[in-house]
Amino acid sequence: MTAAAPPDLLLRSTRAVLPEGPPRPAAVAVTGPVISAVLPYGSAAPEGCRVLDLGDDALLPGLVDTHVHVNDPGRAHWEGFTTATRAAAAGGITTLVDMPLNSLPPTTTVDHLRRKREVAAPRAHIDVGFWGGAIPGNAAHLRPLHEAGVLGFKCFLSPSGVDEFPPLDAAGLDTALAALAAFDGLLLVHAEDPHHLAAAPQPTGPHYRDFLASRPHAAEREAVRLLLEAAARQPGARVHVLHVSSADVLPLLAEAKAAGARVTAETCPHFLTLTAEEIPDGATEFKCCPPIREAANQEALWQALADGTLDCVVSDHSPSTADLKTPDFAGAWGGISSLQLGLPAVWTAAEARGTGLADVVRRMSAAPAALAGLSAKGALAPGKDADFTVFAPEAAFTVEPARLHHRNAVTAYAGRTLRGVVRSTWLRGRRAYEAGEFTAPNGKLLRLEP
Numbered sequence: 001m002t003a004a005a006p007p008d009l010l011l012r013s014t015r016a017v018l019p020e021g022p023p024r025p026a027a028v029a030v031t032g033p034v035i036s037a038v039l040p041y042g043s044a045a046p047e048g049c050r051v052l053d054l055g056d057d058a059l060l061p062g063l064v065d066t067h068v069h070v071n072d073p074g075r076a077h078w079e080g081f082t083t084a085t086r087a088a089a090a091g092g093i094t095t096l097v098d099m100p101l102n103s104l105p106p107t108t109t110v111d112h113l114r115r116k117r118e119v120a121a122p123r124a125h126i127d128v129g130f131w132g133g134a135i136p137g138n139a140a141h142l143r144p145l146h147e148a149g150v151l152g153f154k155c156f157l158s159p160s161g162v163d164e165f166p167p168l169d170a171a172g173l174d175t176a177l178a179a180l181a182a183f184d185g186l187l188l189v190h191a192e193d194p195h196h197l198a199a200a201p202q203p204t205g206p207h208y209r210d211f212l213a214s215r216p217h218a219a220e221r222e223a224v225r226l227l228l229e230a231a232a233r234q235p236g237a238r239v240h241v242l243h244v245s246s247a248d249v250l251p252l253l254a255e256a257k258a259a260g261a262r263v264t265a266e267t268c269p270h271f272l273t274l275t276a277e278e279i280p281d282g283a284t285e286f287k288c289c290p291p292i293r294e295a296a297n298q299e300a301l302w303q304a305l306a307d308g309t310l311d312c313v314v315s316d317h318s319p320s321t322a323d324l325k326t327p328d329f330a331g332a333w334g335g336i337s338s339l340q341l342g343l344p345a346v347w348t349a350a351e352a353r354g355t356g357l358a359d360v361v362r363r364m365s366a367a368p369a370a371l372a373g374l375s376a377k378g379a380l381a382p383g384k385d386a387d388f389t390v391f392a393p394e395a396a397f398t399v400e401p402a403r404l405h406h407r408n409a410v411t412a413y414a415g416r417t418l419r420g421v422v423r424s425t426w427l428r429g430r431r432a433y434e435a436g437e438f439t440a441p442n443g444k445l446l447r448l449e450p
Contacts, residue, residue: 004031004036005031005032005036006031006046006048006049007029007030007031007036007037007045007046007049008030008031008032008048008049008050008429009029009030009049009050009051009052009386009429010027010028010029010030010039010043010045010049010050010051010052011027011028011030011052011054011059011388012025012026012027012028012041012051012052012053012054013025013026013028013041013054013055013056013057013058013059013390014041014054014055014056015056015057015058015059015357015393016028016038016058016059016380017058017059017060017061017357017358017361017380018038018379018380018381019366019379019380019381021358022356022357022358023058023356023357023358025040025041026038026039026040026041026059026380027039027040027041027042027043028059028380028386028388029049030386030429032429033385033386033428033429033430034376034382034383034384034385034386034428034429035380035381035382035383035384035385035386036382037382038380038381038382054390057390057391057392057423058357058390058391058392058393059380059388059389059390059391060092060357060361060365060380060388060389060390060391061361061365061366061377061378061379061380061384061387061388061389062092062093062094062095062126062365062377062385062387062388062389062425062426062427063091063092063093063094063095063342063343063361063364063365063368063389064093064094064095064096064097064364064365064368064369064372064374064377064378065088065093065095065096065097065314065315065317065339065342065364065368066096066097066131066266066312066314066368066371066372067097067099067242067243067266067268067314067315067316067317068084068088068096068097068098068099068314068315068316068317068339069098069099069101069102069316069317069318069319069335070084070096070098070099070103070120071102071103071319072084072103072116072119072120073103073104073115073116073119074102074103074104074105075102075103075104076407077321077407078102078319078320078321078407078408079317079319079406079407079408080123080407081119081120081123081124081128082123082125082441083405083406083407084096084317084339084406084407085123085124085125085126085128085441085443086125086405086433086438087339087340087404087405087406088125088126088339088340089125089126089425089427089432089433089438090340090404090405090422090425090433090436090438091339091340091341091342091343091344091422092343092389092391092422092425093126093339093342093343093389093425094126094127094377094385094387094388094389094425094426094427094432095126095127095128095129095369095374095377095387095446096126096127096128096129096339097128097129097130097131097151097368097372098116098120098128098129098130098131099131099154100130100131100132100133100153100154100165101133101154101160101162101164101165102161102162102165102318103116104164105164106133106135106162106164106165107130107131107132107133107145107150108132108133108134108135108138108141108145108165109138109141109144109145110141110144110145110148113130113132113145113148113149113150114148116130117130117445120445121445122441123441124441124442124443124444124445125427125432125433125438125439125441125442125443126425126427126432126443127377127385127387127427127443127444127445127446128443128444128445128446129150129151129372129374129445129446129447130149130150130151130445130446131150131151131152131153131154131188132145132146132150132152132153132154133153133154133155133165134153134154134155134168134176134180134187135155135165135166135167135168136166136167136168136169136172139175139176139179142176142179142180142185143179143182143183146183146185146448148447149446149447149448150448151186151372151373151374151446151448152185152186152187152188152240152372152373153176153180153185153186153187153188154187154188154189154190154242155167155168155172155173155176155187155188155189155190156168156189156190157173157189157190157191157192157193157194157223157226157227158190158192158193158194158197158219158223159194160190161289161333161334167194170226170230173226173227173230174230174233174234177230177231177233177234177237177239178234180237180238181234181235181236181237184236184238185238186238186239186240186371186373187237187238187239187240188239188240188242189223189227189239189240189241189242190242190243191220191223191224191227191241191242191249192215192219192220192223192289192290193218193219193220193222193223193226195222196216196218196219196222197214197215197219200213200214200215200216200219201213201214202214202330203329203330204328204330205328205329205330206281206282206327206328206329207281207329208276208279208280208281208283208286208329209276210329211287211291211329211330212276212291212292212293215289215290215291217246217247217248217293218248219290220244220245220246220248220249220290221246221248221249221252224241224249224252224253225252227239227241228252228256228261228263231261231262231263232261236262237262238262238263239261239262239263239264240263240264240265240266240371241253241263241264241265241266242266242316243266243267243268243271243288243290243316244265244266244267244271244290244301244304244310245267245268245271245290245291245292245293245297245301246290246293246297247293247297247300247301247304249265250300250301250304250309250310253265253304253309253310254304254307254309257308257309264311264312264371265309265310265311266310266311266312266313266314266368266371267301267304267305267310267313268313268314268315268316268336268338269313269315269338269341269342269345269346270286270288270292270316270336270338270345270412271292271293271298271301272298272301272302272305272313272345272346272349273345273346273348273349274286274292274412275292275293275294275295275298276291276292276293276294276295277294277295279292282327283412284325284326284327284328284329284332284333285325285336285337285410285411285412285414286336286412287325287329287332287333287334287335288316288318288334288335288336289334302349302353302355305359305363306355306359311363311367311371312363312364312367312368312371313342313346313360313363313364313367314342314364314368315336315338315339315342316335316336316338317335317336317337317338317339317406318334318335318336318337319335319337319406319407319408319410320333320335320408320410321408322408322409322410325410336411336412337404337406337408337410337411337412338411338412338413339406340404340405340406341399341404341411341413341418342364343360343364343389343391343420343422344397344418344419344420344421344422345413345416345418346360346364347360347393347418347419347420348418348419348420351393351419357391357393365377365378365379366378366379373448373449374446374449375449376449385427385428386426386428386429387426387427387428388424388425388426389422389424389425389426390422390423390424390425390426391420391421391422391423392420392421392423393419393420394419395419395420395421396417396418396419396420396421397417397418397421398415398416398417398418399411399413399414399415399416399417399418400414401414423435427442427443428442428444430442
């Protein structure tokens, strides 16, 4: 038997976020691209092993963001793989999973997936996986996309905002669930009911309260109810509810989980950190669907993370050019640009509530990795990829849009002071980002693991 290769890198931190317990002193040994051991903080390094002492900066597993709209190819002027993966690295994210829209073409066939991979491969500064799309008429493409390596499939139950990615009706949802159950595929669902949206007062003008009224709690609640009923009709169905904004859906999710349903759910930094009461008229950088809701609703989301009703926190980074964020909430593009800011935004709010860094990291790293089936990601543990985020929890900064690495300098966090600074990001044992500087693109394109 060949002896195990000695580590070539040892990272020491007084605050390593390990799979269990609060941050504690530890040394993480890296051999090639993987973590080979987690050792006591003072462990001696073998001869020739490089040692990096991080002091009191926290050592985190690289974050995993499973909800990112890169929009490349086709709308790369909104966001492309170069800018998206740089922004992600600067935000402590080492793996992102790209949504099947708003690229042109959307990722709804194997040929479209191949085109997206060709565009992403030379530009990715971090690892990138891909969701496929489930739209009317493409059920025959779902298994081939699965076999080509997509991690799961996204659908809408209401209009997506782009014509090339139409929603599924009730029959289409049943068809997709049946097709995916045949190979244990995962369906991710934008859950807003189109009938409740149509019946709600339609927004006009710059007033956020009017926009909020147009996306009522009932639209989310009814869509989640219909989804859970559809999943129950299909034995073995796996479903994931995207970007939960309404506390009204939480009892439905809790009940389904208690009954053994294979359902998970996410929320997003903007729902956990921003509130409807603070959004000025005309400030459409805050527009997203479903919407940012009231402060009392936000507290229920935090409780749902604590009790496990919600599983993970991911960005739903959905950027656009600045000209599409007109002051009219009816016509402005709906999406929050936050890829680089999710960790400090969530940490700022979590710390104020007494929630520890380890809990934040598990919801933003381990849980999304598990959702996407990425077993090599999400933890500081032997055998995992040596993906790290070096994070200074007590440091603070004020968000200046022009200094972000997103393609367009538009963000709902402009001018906010956030706690927590990403010092550096490491991908498979190599530094990808440090202090505003990036190494050459070295990301891998990930496929569904067997």
